[in-house]
Amino acid sequence: xxxxxxxxxxxxxxxxxxxxxxxxxxxxxxxxxxxxxxxxxxxxxxxxxxxxxxxxxxxxxxxxxxxxxxxxxxxxxxxxxxxxxxxxxxxxxxxxxxxxxxxxxxxxxxxxxxxxxxxxxxxxxxxxxxxxxxxxxxxxxxxxxxxxxxxxxxxxxxxxxxxxxxxxxxxxxxxxxxxxxxxxxxxxxx
Amino acid sequence: xxxxxxxxxxxxxxxxxxxxxxxxxxxxxxxxxxxxxxxxxxxxxxxxxxxxxxxxxxxxxxxxxxxxxxxxxxxxxxxxxxxxxxxxxxxxxxxxxxxxxxxxxxxxxxxxxxxxxxxxxxxxxxxxxxxxxxxxxxxxxxxxxxxxxxxxxxxxxxxxxxxxxxxxxxxxxxxxxxxxxxxxxxxxxx
DNA sequence: TTACAAAAATTAACAACGTTAATAATATTA
DNA sequence: TAATATTATTAACGTTGTTAATTTTTGTAA
Numbered sequence: 001x002x003x004x005x006x007x008x009x010x011x012x013x014x015x016x017x018x019x020x021x022x023x024x025x026x027x028x029x030x031x032x033x034x035x036x037x038x039x040x041x042x043x044x045x046x047x048x049x050x051x052x053x054x055x056x057x058x059x060x061x062x063x064x065x066x067x068x069x070x071x072x073x074x075x076x077x078x079x080x081x082x083x084x085x086x087x088x089x090x091x092x093x094x095x096x097x098x099x100x101x102x103x104x105x106x107x108x109x110x111x112x113x114x115x116x117x118x119x120x121x122x123x124x125x126x127x128x129x130x131x132x133x134x135x136x137x138x139x140x141x142x143x144x145x146x147x148x149x150x151x152x153x154x155x156x157x158x159x160x161x162x163x164x165x166x167x168x169x170x171x172x173x174x175x176x177x178x179x180x181x182x183x184x185x186x187x188x189x190x
Numbered sequence: 191x192x193x194x195x196x197x198x199x200x201x202x203x204x205x206x207x208x209x210x211x212x213x214x215x216x217x218x219x220x221x222x223x224x225x226x227x228x229x230x231x232x233x234x235x236x237x238x239x240x241x242x243x244x245x246x247x248x249x250x251x252x253x254x255x256x257x258x259x260x261x262x263x264x265x266x267x268x269x270x271x272x273x274x275x276x277x278x279x280x281x282x283x284x285x286x287x288x289x290x291x292x293x294x295x296x297x298x299x300x301x302x303x304x305x306x307x308x309x310x311x312x313x314x315x316x317x318x319x320x321x322x323x324x325x326x327x328x329x330x331x332x333x334x335x336x337x338x339x340x341x342x343x344x345x346x347x348x349x350x351x352x353x354x355x356x357x358x359x360x361x362x363x364x365x366x367x368x369x370x371x372x373x374x375x376x377x378x379x380x
Numbered sequence: 381t382t383a384c385a386a387a388a389a390t391t392a393a394c395a396a397c398g399t400t401a402a403t404a405a406t407a408t409t410a
Numbered sequence: 411t412a413a414t415a416t417t418a419t420t421a422a423c424g425t426t427g428t429t430a431a432t433t434t435t436t437g438t439a440a
Contacts, residue, residue: 027299031427041390043429052427107297107353109217120356145373150340152370153344159349163297166310180342183335187377223396228410231419350389383440391434397426404419410412 010048012038017059026100026108056110061102061122068126070094081185083134084150088181089174090156091126099162106155107163127151141188153180200238202228207249216290216298228313239316246300253291258316271375273324274340275337278371282344289352296345297353306364317341331378344372 016037020029031052035042049055071090078086095102127147135143154177160166161173206227210219221242225232239245268276285292316335319347325333344367350356351363 032424032425041393042427044389046428047388106349109353111355119354120350142373145370149343149370149374152343153339155349156342156346159296159345160310163299164309165301169373173233176338180335180339183332197381219398222396233420234418236399237417381440384440385434385436385438390431392429394429394430397425398424400421400423402419402421404440405415405417407416408415 006048010038013045013048014053014058014062017055018062021059021100022105023099025102026103053054053110056104056108060105060110060119063069064122064126066092067091071130080134080137081182084131084185085178085181087130087134088150088154089178091103091130092158092174092177095162097160102162106159123151123169140185146184149184150181153177153184196238199230202230202251203235203238203245204248205216205278207245208252209293211249211290216293237305243300246294246298250295250300250309252310253295254316257281257284260322261320270324270327274321274375275368275371277320277324278340279368282348282364282367285348285352292348292352296349313341315370330375336374336377339374340371343367343374 013034016034017029020033020037024033031045032042034052034055038045045052045055071094072085074086074090076083076086076090095105127150131147135147141148157173157177157180166171167176177184203224204226207219210223210227214218214223221235222232224242224245228235235242235245238325261277261284264276264280266276269281287294297366317340321337325337328335332371345364347367357366
């Protein structure tokens with residue numbers, strides 16, 4: 001009973017934080033803005049979270065889950081290589097929609113080593129879940145390293161596009177990712 | 191004469207900033223710590239830079255040049271594919287040596303669109319300069335997209351390793367990059 | 381219901397941040 | 411030497427994350 005109430009209040013803070021990031025952006029997020037939206041004083045946050053980074057880590061986890069749900073909700077009908085490409089682009093789109101989510105998830109300084117160690121596992125899990133059936137359809141080699149190359153292409157392209165404004169044009173950005181993924185998938189064709 | 195003196199004082203601030211980033215790390219950098227090391231009051235910085243981001247952008251540019259010099263200084267003797275691999279690893283090593291430099295160059299929030307637009311051009315220029323002769327030795331196709339894949343592999347791997355502590359082991363990290371670059375270079379072999 | 385103890389939430393306060401305005405110190409020129 | 415322009419400094423503001431002290435609320439026993 002005590003735990004339920006505590007979880008409920010934690011939820012208010014988590015949702016407030018996520019809302020601000022989605023709306024005003026990660027630069028508008030602060031202990032005070034979060035608490036205000038949650039309906040509490042800023043100091044109350046510290047009764048439920050060790051510090052603001054602990055809250056951020058929870059948001060990172062939930063945003064990652066949302067990215068997976070986002071791709072599933074797109075109901076992609078294609079199969080094989082085309083499905084891998086489509087889902088990769090969908091994943092990219094999720095972060096394009098909310099650049100601040102990318103910033104929080106990938107670049108924000110949240111060094112909570114306990115949770116951090118599994119970050120990449122979670123990321124890998126998303127791709128693994130989404131793409132495993134598509135990979136199985138294909139008769140190609142080195143699927144694992146191909147998936148790694150695709151992921152790195154996406155992360156790096158998002159980093160440069162959202163953080164360093166390169167390329168300037170959206171179309172150039174998408175075309176570049178598409179071309180690279182297609183190229184990766186074209187290797188070792190049997 | 192006026193310009194020389196002004197450039198000289200700007201240099202004090204730039205060098206102070208770079209020193210702190212190399213030494214104590216980017217988290218220790220502030221208007222006050224920079225000015226203190228430069229031998230001036232914190233407000234003096236604003237007589238020479240619009241804001242701290244303008245100073246950061248200059249440091250980003252200089253660190254990028256340093257990364258190129260670092261690779262050249264390694265005096266890599268290999269040729270062809272091996273040279274491309276060796277230089278790629280050397281580039282990675284530069285940022286491993288100073289994680290804060292990676293943070294500043296790739297993830298820090300320095301939205302000065304004027305200068306930002308050419309950031310990727312500078313990055314591309316480094317690789318282009320260093321690798322062009324090595325590429326010329328090779329009789330393979332799609333050199334441009336291969337170089338892009340290699341760069342994205344490096345940036346993304348550094349991002350996850352330095353920012354999200356994945357993988358945990360240094361050796362795993364280097365092996366993964368090496369394997370991916372070798373794989374990219376193995377395509378289209380003639 | 382009343383009195384007390386435990387829990388939760390709030391206000392006050394601190395040090396550090398980037399930045400600007402007002403002031404002091406220094407150079408330059410007449 | 412006196413007046414002016416330039417450069418540097420201190421004071422101050424609003425914001426940040428965080429902690430301590432304090433108030434408010436909740437739960438329990440008489």
